[in-house]
Amino acid sequence: MELDRLAGPLAEVLAGRYGPGVRINGLRRDSGGASRVTCGFDAVTAAGETHPLILRLAGQGVMAGGPLLREAALMRAAGAAGVPSPEVIAAGDAAAGLGAEFVVMERVEGETIPRRILRDPALADVRPRLAGQCGEVLAAIHRIPVADVPQLEQSDQLESWRTVLDTIGEPHPALEFALRWLARNRPPAHRSVVVHGDFRNGNLIVGPDGIRAVLDWELVHLGDPLEDLGWLCVKAWRFGAAPPVGGFGPYDQLIEAYERAGGTEVDRVALRWWEMFGVARWAIICVMQARRHLTGGERSVELAALGRRVVENEWDLLRMLP
Structure with a gap:
């Protein structure tokens, strides 16, 4: 251009x-x-x-x-x-x-690269507070009046992503097994709210004072608020760090801050379900991205490399099964 x-x-x-x-x-x-x-x-x-x-x-x-x-x-x-x-x-x-x-x-100044957010000495003081800040920000997102953002779609996320995988037509037995388990063990739905859809480490601008901006609203829709919390906890967004919330904090910190800020009371079993759904969703996205490369839609080493992440996510799903 x-x-x-x-x-x-x-x-x-x-x-x-x-x-x-x-x-x-x-x-x-x-x-x-x-x-x-x-x-x-x-x-x-x-x-x-x-x-x-x-x-x-x-x-x-x-x-x-x-x-x-x-x-x-x-x-x-x-x-x-x-x-x-x-x-x-x-x-x-x-x-x-x-x-x-x-x-x-x-233009908001700050860091967006996850590995730097998790390792930069300049952010050492704020890192222990980021999980709590994420809870507060998610509570704010979920109180956006639906009337202020008309024409947002609402759909069954599990069925939508299962349909995507079926359309691709590749055999992924572990992923199919996990999707069936998710269908059989679906938790009761919460109230419908504005869901960011991609709230994670990598879509946040972070400075020494904490989260300065939330980015990438492309996937926003109406749905269960725990979808956002579960997606934030997906293992891929920890970028090699141990803490389950974005690689920078524990579940308790996220949940307590979210509830204090007025978010829906968090059922931890339901949160685990949405985290597992998030892993399955990311696995399907990796399949899609690899297909873009393999079919010649967009030749890219990065897209090809995402193909090997599929089995990593399938392994994570199998380990998460009770």
Whole structure:
């Protein structure tokens, strides 16, 4: 993508916030796959004020999440509910001149790479508090008024992911066995809330003061609040560390902080079920990603490497069975 052509339309979009004469400096692609392009840049006003910002631009990728305008609405609603979230500066569709749906948000400084979050000496003081902070943030996410984010979908997550695996058509006996166990031992459903869908170590911006922002709202939907807590505890998101909550804390700290902050009372048996479901879900995602490489949809060493993670997750599922 040619980024230079975006500078002019982007300046026009931001003129509504910062006034005429705003300049775009240092526009660069930071990360993002086929479904999202993420760029960092500075907006400099006519008065010389500099505003560090992030541009997210929609693409046509096969793994595209929800619409970016919905993400913008979610981030605004999350901020109003007390979730640490980047301020949305502007959002619009392709008619605004950028050629695709987009969101511009403030750039929040901090660490996002999980292994650094778990090992950086600069974060040593805050690491013991992160599990509790996650509980507080998740309670805030789950109190976002559903009316503030209309058109969110609700579906049976277990059936949805079982259908995905069936569609792929590969034999995975251990995974199939675990899915049957999950179906037979499903806990009673809680009230339906806004579920982030990908709340984990790696989608958080962390500084010495703790969690500064929650990222990646692409998979948000309506569902059981324990889905988010269980996903956070999946072994893959511990990145080699021992503590079960994101690699940085114990279950008790997460649960107690979540309940104190007004979250649903946590049934630990149900939480274990959702953690196990999360492992199965991640295994299916790894199968999907490997298939993208193997079928030539996107040749990638990273995607190919995810294929070997399938058996690791199957082993974890078998060990989790009572």
